[in-house]
Amino acid sequence: MALGTPPHSRKAPAMTVCQWPARYDxxxxxxxxxxxxxxxxxxxxxxxDVLARAAELWPDRTALSVVPDAERWNEHSTxxxxxxxxxxxxxxxxLHDLGVRRGGAVGLLSPNCQELVVATIAAETAGTAAPxxxxxxxxxIRELLARSGARVLIAAGPELGPTAWEAALQLARGGAVDAVxxxxxxxxxxxxxxxxVVEGVLVAYLGEQSRTRPADRFTGxxxxxxxxxxxxxxxxxxGVPKLAAHTHANEVANAWMIAAxxxxxEDSVVFAALPLFHVNALVVTLLAPLLRGQHxxxxxxxGYREPALYREFWKIVEHFRVAAMSAVPTVYQILAQIQVDxxxxxxxxxxxxxxxxxxxxxxxxxGNTGVTLVEGYGLTEATCASVRxxxxxxxxxxxxxxxxxxxxxxxxxxxxxxxxxxxxxxVGLLVIKGPTVFPGYVTGHDAQxxxxxxxxxxxxxxxxxxxxxxxxxxxxxxxxxxxxxxIIRGGHNIDPAVIEDALLAHPEVxxxxxxxxxxxxxxxxxxxFVTLAPGATVTGADLQAWAAEHVAESAAxxxxxxxxxxxxxxxxxxxxxxxLRADATRDAVGKALEGVAHINAVEAAVExxxxxxxxxxxxxxxxxxxxxxxxxxxxxxxxxxxxx
Numbered sequence: 001m002a003l004g005t006p007p008h009s010r011k012a013p014a015m016t017v018c019q020w021p022a023r024y025d026x027x028x029x030x031x032x033x034x035x036x037x038x039x040x041x042x043x044x045x046x047x048x049d050v051l052a053r054a055a056e057l058w059p060d061r062t063a064l065s066v067v068p069d070a071e072r073w074n075e076h077s078t079x080x081x082x083x084x085x086x087x088x089x090x091x092x093x094x095l096h097d098l099g100v101r102r103g104g105a106v107g108l109l110s111p112n113c114q115e116l117v118v119a120t121i122a123a124e125t126a127g128t129a130a131p132x133x134x135x136x137x138x139x140x141i142r143e144l145l146a147r148s149g150a151r152v153l154i155a156a157g158p159e160l161g162p163t164a165w166e167a168a169l170q171l172a173r174g175g176a177v178d179a180v181x182x183x184x185x186x187x188x189x190x191x192x193x194x195x196x197v198v199e200g201v202l203v204a205y206l207g208e209q210s211r212t213r214p215a216d217r218f219t220g221x222x223x224x225x226x227x228x229x230x231x232x233x234x235x236x237x238x239g240v241p242k243l244a245a246h247t248h249a250n251e252v253a254n255a256w257m258i259a260a261x262x263x264x265x266e267d268s269v270v271f272a273a274l275p276l277f278h279v280n281a282l283v284v285t286l287l288a289p290l291l292r293g294q295h296x297x298x299x300x301x302x303g304y305r306e307p308a309l310y311r312e313f314w315k316i317v318e319h320f321r322v323a324a325m326s327a328v329p330t331v332y333q334i335l336a337q338i339q340v341d342x343x344x345x346x347x348x349x350x351x352x353x354x355x356x357x358x359x360x361x362x363x364x365x366x367g368n369t370g371v372t373l374v375e376g377y378g379l380t381e382a383t384c385a386s387v388r389x390x391x392x393x394x395x396x397x398x399x400x401x402x403x404x405x406x407x408x409x410x411x412x413x414x415x416x417x418x419x420x421x422x423x424x425x426x427v428g429l430l431v432i433k434g435p436t437v438f439p440g441y442v443t444g445h446d447a448q449x450x451x452x453x454x455x456x457x458x459x460x461x462x463x464x465x466x467x468x469x470x471x472x473x474x475x476x477x478x479x480x481x482x483x484x485x486x487i488i489r490g491g492h493n494i495d496p497a498v499i500e501d502a503l504l505a506h507p508e509v510x511x512x513x514x515x516x517x518x519x520x521x522x523x524x525x526x527x528x529f530v531t532l533a534p535g536a537t538v539t540g541a542d543l544q545a546w547a548a549e550h551v552a553e554s555a556a557x558x559x560x561x562x563x564x565x566x567x568x569x570x571x572x573x574x575x576x577x578x579x580l581r582a583d584a585t586r587d588a589v590g591k592a593l594e595g596v597a598h599i600n601a602v603e604a605a606v607e608x609x610x611x612x613x614x615x616x617x618x619x620x621x622x623x624x625x626x627x628x629x630x631x632x633x634x635x636x637x638x639x640x641x642x643x644x
Contacts, residue, residue, distance in 0.1 A: 017042050018041065018042050018043060018044070018053070018256070018291060019036065019040070019041045019042050020259075020260055020262075021033045021036075021260055021262070021404075022262075023262050024260045024261055024262045024404075025261065025262050025263045025390060025391065025392065026390050026392065026393050027390060027393055027400075027401050027474065027475065027476070030401065030402075030404060033260070033404045034404055034405060038253065038404075038405045038435060041256065043252050043253065043256050044252055044291075045224060045225040045248065045249070045252070046124075046222070046223045046224065046225060046227070046229070046248035046252065047121060047124045047125075047229055047248055047251055047252060047287060048088075048092075048121070048124065048125040048218070048222060048223060049252075050252060050255065050287060050290050050291055051081075051084065051085050051088060051121055051290060052085060053291075054081045054084075054085075054290045054291070054293060055081045055082045055084065055085035057081075057293060058080075058081045058293045059080065059081055059082035060080050060081075060082060061080060061081055061293060061295070062078055062079070062080055062295045063079055063080055063081040063083075063084045063289075063290070063295065063296070064077075064078070064079040064084065064114065064117060064295075064296055064297075064298060065077070065078050065079075065295065065296070065297045065298070065320065066079070066113065066114040066117070066186045066187075066297075066298045067186070067297070067298060067299055067300050067316075068185060068186045068187045068300055069300035069301070069302075069306065069308070070299065070300055070306050070308035070309040070311070070312050071308050071312065073312055073315075073316050073319075074319070075187060076186075076187075076297075077114055077186055077187050079114065081290075081293070084117075084118065084121075086215040086216070087118045087210070087215070088118055088121045088122045088125060089122075089213075089214065089215045089216065089217060089218050090210040090211065090213045090214065090215040091118050091119055091122035091206065091210045091213075092121075092122040092123075092125040092126045092218050092220070093126075093210075093213035093214055093218060093219050093220070094122075094181075094206070094209050094210045094213050095122060095123065095126035095127065095152060096126050096218070096219060096220035097213065098152050098178070098179050098202070099151070099152075099178075100123075100126045100127040100152055101126075101127060101220070101221075102127060102128075102221065102223065102227055102228075102449070103127070103128075103149070103445070103448070103449030103450065104127040104128065104149060104150070104151070104152075105123075105127055105128040105129070105130040105148040105149045105150040105231065105450075106119075106122075106123035106126065106127055106128070106129060106130060106150055106152050106153075106154060107130050107132060107145045107148065107150035107152065107153040107154065107155075107177070108120060108123060108129060108130065108131040108132065108153075108154050108155075108276070108277070109132050109134050109141065109153060109154070109155040109156065109164050109167065109168060110134060110154065110155055110156035110160065110161055110164055110183050111134065111156060111160065111161055111164070111275065111301035111302065111303075112273075112275060112276055112281075112298060112299070112300070112301055112303060113156075113160060113183055113184075113185060113186045113301055114186045114187075114298075115183040115184065115186075115206055115207060116154075116183060116276055117276070117286065117298070119154045119181075119183065119206060120276055120282065120286075121286075123154070123230075124223070124229045124230060124248070125218055125222070125223065126218075126220060128148070128227075128228045128229065128230060128231060128450070129229065129230040129231075130144070130145065130148035130150045130230070130231050130243075131230070131232060131233075131276055131277035131282075132144050132145065132233065132277060133233070133275070133277045134155075134156065134161060134163065134164035134167065134277075138167055138170060141167055141171070142171060142174075142176055144233055144243065145171065145176060145177070146176065147243050147442060147443075147444075148231050148243060148442060149442075149445050149450065150177065151177055151178045151179070152177065152178065152179045152181070153168055153171060153172075153177045153179065153180050153181070154180075154181045154183065154206060155167070155168035155180055155181070155182060155183065156168075156182070156183050156301075157182030157183050157184055157192070157193075157195075157205065158182070158193050158195075159184060159185050159188065159192075159193065160183055160184060160185045160301060161301065165182065168180050168182075169196065169198065169203075172198045172201040172203060173198055173201075175200075177201065178200075178201060178202070179201060179202040179203075179204075180198075180201060180202070180203045180204075181202075181204060181205070181206040181209065182195060182203070182204070182205050182206060183205075183206055183207075184205065184207060185301070186300070192205055192208075223248055224248070225247065225248050225249040225252070226247055226248075226249060227247065227248055228245050228246065228247055228248075228449075228450060229246050229247060229248040229250070229251050230245075230246045230251070230282070231243040231244065231245050231246070231442050231450075232244050232246065232277070232278075232279055232380050233277075234380045234381070242441045242455070243441055243442040244380045244381050244438050244441055245438055245439055245440060245441065245442050245450065245452050246279075246383055246438055247438075247439060249435065250383045250435065250436050250437075250438060251282070251283060251287060251383060252287070253383075253405070253435040253436055254283050254287075254382075254383040254384050254385060254403075254435075254436040255283050255287035255288040255290070255291055256288075256291060257385065257403040257404055257405070257406075257436070258283065258284055258288040258384075258385055259288040259289070259291040259292045259294075260404065261388075263348055263349060263391055264292070264294070264323055264324055264348065265292075266292055266293045266294060267294075268292075268294050268295075268323035268324060268348070269294065269295045269296070269297060269320050269321055269322050269323050269324075269346070270285055270289050270294055270295070270296045270297070270322070270323070270324050270325070270326075271285075271296075271297050271299070271316070271317070271320075271322045271324070271325040271326075272285035272286070272296050272297065272298045272299065272325075272326070273298070273299035273303035273304045273309070273325075273327065273331075274303060274304065274326065274327070274328075275303060279378075279380050279383065279384040280326060280353065280378075280384055280385075282384075283383060283384035283385070284326045284351070284384060284385065285298075285326055295320075297316070297320045297322060304327060304328075304331045304573070310334055310335065310338050311338070313335065313338060314338070314340050314341055314342040314344055315341070315342045317342060317344045317346065317347060318342035318343045318344060318346075321346040322344075322346055322347060323346055323347060323348045323349075324347070324348055324349050324350070324351065325347075325350050325351065326350075326351040326352075326353070327350070327351070327352060327573075328352065328353070328569075328573030328574065329352055329357050329361050329573070330569065330573050331573065332350065332352060332357075332361055332362075332365040332373060333361045333364070333365075333510065333511075335365060335368070335369070336361065336364035336365040336367075336368050336369075337364075337368070338368075340368065340369055344369065344371070347369070347371045348371075348391075349371065349372055349373075349374045349391050350365070350371050350372070350373050350374065351373075351374050351375075351376055352373050352374065352375055352376070353375065353376040353377060353378065353385070357373065357375055359504070361510075372391050374388070374389050374390070374391055375388075375389045375398075375399050375400060376388045376389065376399070376400065377399040377400070377477070377479070379465055380438075381437070381438045381457060381463055381465075382432050382434075382436050382437050382438065382463055382465075383436040383437075383438065384436070385403060386402065386403055386406055386408065386432050386434075386436065387399050387400045387401065387402055387403065387408070387477055388400045388401070388403060389401075395474075395476045397478050398472075398476040398477060398478050399477050399478070399479055400476065400477065401474075401475045401476055401477065402475065402477070403434075403436075405434055405435055406432060406433070406434035406435075406436065407432065407433040407434055408430065408431070408432050408433075408471070408477065409421055409422075409430075409431055409471070410422045410426065410427070410428040410429065410430055410431075410469055410470060410471055411428050411429050411431055412426075412428045412429070413428075413429055419431070419459065419462075422470075424470075424471060424472055424473045425470055425471075425472060425473075426470060427468055427469065427470045427480050428468065428469070428470070429464060429465070429466075429467070429468065429469075430465045430467045430468065430469040430477070430479075431459075431462045431463060431464055431465060432462065432463045432465060433461050433462045433463065437458070437461065437462075437463045438463075439452050439454075440452035440453045440454040440455065440457075440458065441453055441454070441455050441457075443455070467479055468480045468486075468495065479497075480495055480497055485515070485577055487514070487515070487516035487524050487525075487526045487556075488516070488523060488524055489516075489519075489522045489523065489524055489525055489526065489555055494516075494526055494553075494555060494556045495556075496513070496514035496515065496526070497514075498551060498552065498553070498556050499512070499514035499526055499528055499547060499551060499556055499557075499558055500512040500513060500514050500528070502546070502547045502550035502551045503528055503530055503543060503546070503547055503561070505550060506538065506543060506546050507533075508532050508533050508536035508537075508538045509530050509531070509532060509533075509536075509538075509543065510530075510531050510532060510533050511530060511531035511566075511567050512528060512529070512530045512531075513528065513529050513530075513567050513575055513577060513580055514526050514527070514528045514529075514558060515527060515528075515529075515577055515580045515581045515584055516581065516584070517559065517560075517584035517585065517587070517588050518584075518585055518588045518589070518633040518634065518635050519588070519633075520592070520632035520633060523634055525559045526556055526557070526558045526559065527558050527559055527560045527561070527562070527584050528543075528547065528558040528560070528561045528562070529561070529562045529563075529564050529567060529580050529583075530543060530561060530562070530563055530564070531563070531564055531565070531566060531567055532563060539563075540560065540561040540562055540563050541561075543561040543563075544557075544558060544559075544560060544561045547561065562583075567580075568580065578606040578611065579606065581606075581611050582604035582605060582606050582611045583604065585604045585611045585613060585635060586602055586603065586604035586613065588633070589602050589604070589613050589615070589630060589633070589635070589637070590602045592629045592630060592632075592633070593615065593626065593629050593630075595625075595629075596621070596622060596625045596626055596629060597620070597621070597622070598617050598618040598619075598620045598621040598622075599615060599616070599617050599621065599626075600616040600617055600618065600642070601615075601616040602614070602615055602616070603616070611635065611636070612636045612637070612638065613630070613635055613636065613637035613638070614637070614638050614640055615630075615637060615638070615639050615640065616640050616642070617639060617640070617641050617642065618641070618642050619641055619642060619643065621639075621641060623639060623641075626639055
């Protein structure tokens with residue numbers, strides 16, 4: 001369907017009175033919260049309305065403190081809510097002058113900085129924000145921008161992100177965009193470097209261009225709740241990711257659900273270091289604090305990937321009196337080993353999501369800091385967070401209960417594709433319905449604007465999460481694995497979590513991931529990859545024997561355990577199993593071809609989530625022998641013969 005809105009005009013929003021629940025810090029509070037319909041909560045209609053409301057309520061209160069880098073954290077810049085609105089107005093007016101309208105998108109290609117926060121909200125005000133991971137390959141960046149429809153690109157300038165800047169220039173020179181607006185590092189005081197001239201393309205600094213635009217209001221047509229606010233790519237580093245569309249209503253509703261947490265108040269300070277091309281950074285550490293009037297401290301461009309941040313982290317917490325933070329398990333694994341050398345009594349909780357939290361990481365972090373880790377669960381297709389746990393109501397192995405106004409159930413997928421609801425305690429596909437579920441993926445554009453399609457993920461408003469889970473009698477949810485990560489051995493389904501839990505129980509194992517390796521007899525057999533604690537002496541063979549003893553069913557015992565320095569993750573720290581499946585597949589194919597002459601190399605790549613094997617060979621290779629050796633595997637493979 002085409003998702004767009006007819007031309008409309010709207011006056012500047014009147015300040016809304018947002019109604020908060022009296023209490024939301026335990027599972028029993030859901031019933032009281034939902035006794036008031038969401039429509040009666042007085043939520044702002046759009047993300048711009050969220051900002052406008054904050055600027056009216058707290059014009060002189062600090063909204064952002066942005067750190068240039070970890071070692072210079074005490075040289076941070078400070079922005080009030082009133083200043084933030086003015087900067088967003090000016091930037092949005094610039095975008096409007098460049099032709100950005102409701103059906104148009106603005107590409108954002110940059111690590112975090114003060115100007116990127118402004119640019120993101122401005123893009124959602126003038127049109128649709130299209131954040132892109134600057135670490136993606138050039139052709140993927142080009143494809144994502146083309147799919148979003150963005151003709152204006154806001155990118156890290158030469159000082160802030162040389163690689164992203166070069167990618168932006170290549171796009172401009174190739175005719176992919178009409179304007180490139182460069183961002184400068186936070187607090188940059190020196191003369192900005194001159195920018196190259198690209199024929200037919202505006203290449204300029206966002207700050208310089210914005211200063212000449214009105215800052216007291218947005219002069220274009222303001223968005224409404226049903227308009228698209230942003231399109232986020234859904235992850236992946238090899239196949240081109242999908243673009244999940246979010247409406248303003250999606251983002252505001254999810255931000256309210258997060259901000260309604262009564263463990264934090266208006267005076268609480270939030271620490272942010274995840275990249276703004278990820279929904280967690282936008283919803284959890286930007287929009288939710290804007291709703292509550294909370295001060296957010298933003299880390300430097302490299303965020304949690306900057307090694308120096310960990311050396312300075314506890315001093316930063318003490319200085320700003322940080323009350324809450326949001327990160328992925330790998331961050332807490334590192335912080336668990338950093339001596340607490342400051343007063344961190346202000347820390348109330350640390351939020352963790354994006355991937356399963358190993359018990360060893362929880363115990364080590366909480367033991368080192370005294371700060372409780374609070375798990376959450378969500379996915380881009382449901383805006384951000386759909387499930388949360390509670391500080392004073394722990395439930396072992398559970399990710400928590402559903403967010404307010406969100407429906408969650410577990411279903412069995414029948415052979416004909418229909419769904420059958422499952423009872424409490426039964427494992428099945430986790431599905432979600434509610435105000436945060438996205439309208440679909442952007443697949444193209446027509447005269448009415450972006451075209452969105454659920455692509456099979458939406459069934460009568462319910463979102464197929466792709467996760468396996470069970471829900472107990474009290475409504476607590478336990479994830480058991482990814483449906484697409486199931487290892488199918490001779491028709492027998494093996495949950496990777498069974499293997500991973502067994503390996504994580506070993507005292508020297510700090511991380512584990514199990515995947516299927518192609519097998520000519522069973523279709524797939526399980527193999528595992530692990531990381532070890534410093535000084536560990538255990539071998540892969542030792543761990544294979546350990547797993548065989550501790551896995552409940554013999555079919556799930558891994559056929560091999562490989563030790564890695566680090567498990568592969570995406571740019572935001574999520575485990576990236578396709579890379580491991582590729583490694584396992586390459587090893588299997590390599591062994592299968594050992595008897596075939598003139599093979600030079602075997603590669604395995606991930607294309608759109610599937611593993612593809614590429615066999616490189618000399619001209620004299622026996623192609624029939626290759627086909628015979630690989631034909632027994634249910635894999636896609638290609639033979640590339642050297643011609644000279």
